[in-house]
Amino acid sequence: MPTDRVELVEAPAGLQALAHPVRVQILEALRSPASAAAVGRLVGQPRQNVNYHLKELERAGLVRRAGRRRNGNFIETQYQSVAGTFLVSPRAAWGDPRRIKAMADQHSLENLVLLGERLQRDATALLDRAAFDGEQIASAAVGAEVCFADEKDRAMFLKEYLRKIGPLLEKYGRKDGAPYKVAIAVYPEPDEKGEER
Numbered sequence: 001m002p003t004d005r006v007e008l009v010e011a012p013a014g015l016q017a018l019a020h021p022v023r024v025q026i027l028e029a030l031r032s033p034a035s036a037a038a039v040g041r042l043v044g045q046p047r048q049n050v051n052y053h054l055k056e057l058e059r060a061g062l063v064r065r066a067g068r069r070r071n072g073n074f075i076e077t078q079y080q081s082v083a084g085t086f087l088v089s090p091r092a093a094w095g096d097p098r099r100i101k102a103m104a105d106q107h108s109l110e111n112l113v114l115l116g117e118r119l120q121r122d123a124t125a126l127l128d129r130a131a132f133d134g135e136q137i138a139s140a141a142v143g144a145e146v147c148f149a150d151e152k153d154r155a156m157f158l159k160e161y162l163r164k165i166g167p168l169l170e171k172y173g174r175k176d177g178a179p180y181k182v183a184i185a186v187y188p189e190p191d192e193k194g195e196e197r
Contacts, residue, residue: 005125006086006121008089009089013060014086015088020053020056026043026054027063027086030063030079031080033078035071035079036050036079058079065079084128085128087121115185119183157186
């Protein structure tokens with residue numbers, strides 16, 4: 001079902017559509033299929049105004065037609081958002097191609113960026129389940145700061161970490177039970193200018 005999805009928006013048309021507050025309200029109203037008239041009542045806008053915004057949202061790929069329904073003497077088009085939640089990708093603001101090149105050149109940095117995007121999408125999907133389905137989400141997050149004298153020290157930390165976590169991953173990595181994601185990221189403090197301590 002589309003409302004279970006989190007859609008990452010990068011395209012200019014999608015960003016432009018999300019920049020309008022009425023369109024954001026319309027997307028929220030379209031978690032379930034509805035006509036322009038029904039959405040207008042929900043968001044306090046005239047049907048004609050909602051129709052205009054729906055066409056822009058459809059053009060941007062954020063809503064789709066979900067069928068037709070008879071309402072008295074009229075046949076109304078039903079619309080639905082293509083996802084329950086939309087996240088603006090940080091890549092949308094990357095105008096300089098050097099970022100893409102740096103990711104291509106540095107595989108571990110690319111993995112860090114992709115992991116960050118994945119964590120953001122997953123956390124948002126879980127938040128939606130808590131907000132809209134009333135679920136209690138069993139989750140945990142641990143953050144720590146460590147200091148490495150040099151690159152060799154950092155490499156030794158990762159090697160020792162993997163050696164110690166390996167048995168735990170093997171013990172709890174069985175196929176039965178509810179699946180959970182486990183992630184670790186090691187990176188320098190972002191406001192440091194690449195200086196080693």
